[in-house]
Amino acid sequence: MVIRGCFLVLILFATFSCFSLKLCFGQDRITFSTPIKDSETLLCNNGIFRFGFFTPLNSTTRLRYVGIWYDKVQVQTVVWVANKDTPINDTSGVISISDKGNLVVTNGLNRLVWSTNVAVTVAPNATWVQLMDTGNLRLQDNGEILWESFKHPYNSFLPVMNFGTNNRTGENLNLTSWKSNTDPSTGNYTACISHSPFPQIMILKSNVPIWRSGPWNGQIFIGLPDSISLLFLDGFNVSNDNKGTFLISYATDSFMHHFNLDPDGNLYMRSWNTSTRAWMVDAIIPSTTCDAYNICGPFASCSLQEVPPCKCVRGYVPRNITEWNRGIFTSECVRRVPLKCNASTGGGGGGKGDGFFKMQKMKVPANVEKSIANEKDCPKQCINNCSCTAYAYDRGIGCMLWSGSLVDMQSLLGSGIDLYIRVSHSEFKTHGKRTVMITASVLGVVFIAAVCVLLACRTFKKRPEKDRSAELLFQRMEELTSGNESASKQVKLKDLPLFEFEVLATSTDNFSLRNKLGQGGFGPVYKGILPEGQEIAVKRLSRASGQGLEELLNEVVVISKLQHRNLVKLLGCCIEGEERLLVYEYMPKKSLDAYLFDTLRQSILDWKARFNIIEGICRGLLYLHRDSRLKIIHRDLKASNILLDENLNPKISDFGLARVFQVNEDEANTRRVVGTYGYMSPEYAMEGFFSEKSDVFSLGVIFLEIISGKKNSHKEDNNLNLLAYAWKLWNDGQAASLADPTVFDECFEKEITKCVQIGLLCVQEFASDRPNVSTVIWMLTTENTNLPVPKQPAFIVRRRVSEAECSDQSSQKVSINDVSLTAITGR
């Protein structure tokens, strides 16, 4: 009886203070005087990881290895191995602190099997080994870490650990695979960071690349597909000094998460599912056939969208078309027409030089070379060097050049950047006698036109070269920014073109009504044509914004640096007297609302086009929210602020203007509400609180408008507005019937339903329930059908309360029509 009581107490005691007891196998450290035998293990404080001897699961041998594994996981999951290539063949092994102070593994004959092998200067009994909560095994003395397993990773990359290279310490923290699932000895695969010359992740097989991520641009690896790219936006911490130090780490809520380089050379990302008590695979890299390094051979690009997936790039043809058609891509692509390399450098070749063919959304080729050229000079840099075969420009990386073979190109769906392939000029023309004659005459016309333009430019340039007022302005701006404490705003002012008012007035025919494109949130927009023939859109800002000249210019300079495929490009500005004008690239297809809500043009946007638009808007918004230098909340996102280019790609406009106009205000709460009724989140419309989530609300409304082809203010049967109507259909299980009948197609029913669901998630009443934009993109692109279930949107409450709110805030009138509120409040 007494014995039994003691036993109970002992068990209780053991449960609570296991780690400090040698008796129980749950101790967490080894000292000089307390080695452990094969039957004993260390358990870390939080009980997640265990360290000791193990035999691999399913192994037919009885070899013993020393390693670290997850303790509570039924199926043995080893994350680190010490004596991977020197196993012990029986259970006589011992792990101890040697008389040199190192952690060592010895076999029954007391022969050394493995050692941490560091120089220890203190007495051996002053060092000890501890298994930390993170799964890191540390050899330390009273103040210094002498050795740690996180600095000697094997096949697993765990939370809090670093992966990459450190130039200062010379560390190369890479992953190496096991030989097989049952054999932990060194396998043939490694995953590492290479710097050549930009940091990227590579998986190698016996030092030959089998996969690469594409270069790091400061935010993402530009060759990754979206689903994986987003991993690096959330929770990942990258430190990069561009001098050989590039370390990635990540944090998760629990430690039950790892990346593992499996013996098959695939990098698995796994997390623990507490309800099924099993590992879930969140991602596999490489994930598709196109991801395999150089699968298509040189000068060919891989696309999952096409059959066969490999295609020679423009200007190249398969060397052996028979083999190529049979799917043997090793026969490689060769240049069809030799380059007229010299003609281009000779100048004035009458269009006979080489040109570039643009490929969109590409994983750029391997073996890139770095150039210091800016965006404008990048193509010149390439064309001027006969060995240059392609170039690309990314804002975060700069100018990239390739010479020789172009290998491992892939056409990505959402991510990727524009790649320019050098081709002979003749590639741009179709062949045949008649077309040659036509092109000849066209060339003649072009030539005459060119001469005219040249002459026009001459006369244009004759005016005084340096405008005095503009120069003064530059000077003041330079003073302003050089004295500015915020380094992030240090931008070269000369990069932003200043336009003269007179030029803009002439180009828009004195802002004639005929040239008016529309009314934006901050003033009317006009179409203009510059003397050089370039079409532009000019926004004439409403006067008296209350904004100082310097602040305005400074903001505009920053905004003009934001460049993204899905943002309208700011070409420059003009400030003269009372006039403030912004000059944008001209979008011939006007804005999204002109298609969505127009019965005649609705059908131009089929479902695929609409989906592409939805995706593009999300991407542009993600860029605004995530840009490293300044976070921009749009605050007036709506269909009429989404412009379309000639290929119906969406471009967000008016971004950053809200910022320009509010620069002196409290960023979190503002009395001046910028926005448009019907797109405003309740917390913003009522209390003036805004955040990324208010933009997400507007995004959700746009989702539903794009799907349905109806305005949010439009009343459905039963007097329901669009959000209420969508919510009703969703609850009735008929979400897909929200779709515009002109686009509805059964093939897309699932996709449409998903988009309705995402739209509803975005317009949920409470900002904290709404997803952020990266999650929205993930949801759009994932195959996973388990998306969260939306809660009721914010359509009913807002109505009532916003009316009440408005009456006691005299400065803030909410207008019911579709005009932006700034038009009222801005004055």
Ligand SMILES: *[C@@H]1O[C@H](CO)[C@@H](O)[C@H](O)[C@H]1NC(C)=O
């Ligand atoms: C071990 O064998 C079982 C049954 O054959 C199999 O299901 C499991 O996948 C194997 N585990 C490993 C790590 O090979």
Ligand SMILES: *[C@@H]1O[C@H](CO)[C@@H](O)[C@H](O)[C@H]1NC(C)=O
């Ligand atoms: C185990 O290995 C040792 C040498 O490392 C060898 O002497 C011994 O015979 C082996 N024992 C068995 C059972 O293979």
Ligand SMILES: *[C@@H]1O[C@H](CO)[C@@H](O)[C@H](O)[C@H]1NC(C)=O
């Ligand atoms: C460590 O060993 C030295 C002699 O080697 C001894 O004097 C000292 O007391 C020991 N310290 C501890 C903490 O055991």
Ligand SMILES: *[C@@H]1O[C@H](CO)[C@@H](O)[C@H](O)[C@H]1NC(C)=O
């Ligand atoms: C991996 O790291 C080890 C140790 O720093 C280094 O010897 C090896 O060359 C690295 N491998 C690769 C592929 O970077």
Ligand SMILES: *[C@@H]1O[C@H](CO)[C@@H](O)[C@H](O)[C@H]1NC(C)=O
């Ligand atoms: C690893 O590489 C070696 C030599 O390069 C080769 O003999 C061996 O078969 C490879 N092992 C695997 C599992 O591919």
Ligand SMILES: *[C@@H]1O[C@H](CO)[C@@H](O)[C@H](O)[C@H]1NC(C)=O
């Ligand atoms: C990111 O990593 C750097 C260097 O490893 C570290 O100093 C910093 O604390 C980390 N930041 C976060 C948020 O984890």
Ligand SMILES: *[C@@H]1O[C@H](CO)[C@@H](O)[C@H](O)[C@H]1NC(C)=O
């Ligand atoms: C490490 O830094 C030194 C000095 O900054 C530089 O010369 C060297 O090229 C760097 N190494 C790498 C791999 O970038």
Ligand SMILES: *[C@@H]1O[C@H](CO)[C@@H](O)[C@H](O)[C@H]1NC(C)=O
């Ligand atoms: C865990 O697995 C179950 C069943 O497959 C699934 O429903 C659940 O969503 C998973 N949990 C997480 C956090 O993914």
Ligand SMILES: *[C@@H]1O[C@H](CO)[C@@H](O)[C@H](O)[C@H]1NC(C)=O
């Ligand atoms: C193309 O490849 C096929 C099969 O390998 C071969 O028979 C044929 O001779 C090749 N043709 C040329 C033009 O090289």
Ligand SMILES: *[C@@H]1O[C@H](CO)[C@@H](O)[C@H](O)[C@H]1NC(C)=O
């Ligand atoms: C360019 O011209 C030089 C001589 O002017 C000639 O040697 C060279 O072959 C030419 N290169 C090409 C690609 O035609």
Ligand SMILES: *[C@@H]1O[C@H](CO)[C@@H](O)[C@H](O)[C@H]1NC(C)=O
């Ligand atoms: C042209 O490019 C090659 C390869 O990058 C380089 O070695 C060479 O120096 C370049 N030539 C000139 C004139 O820039």
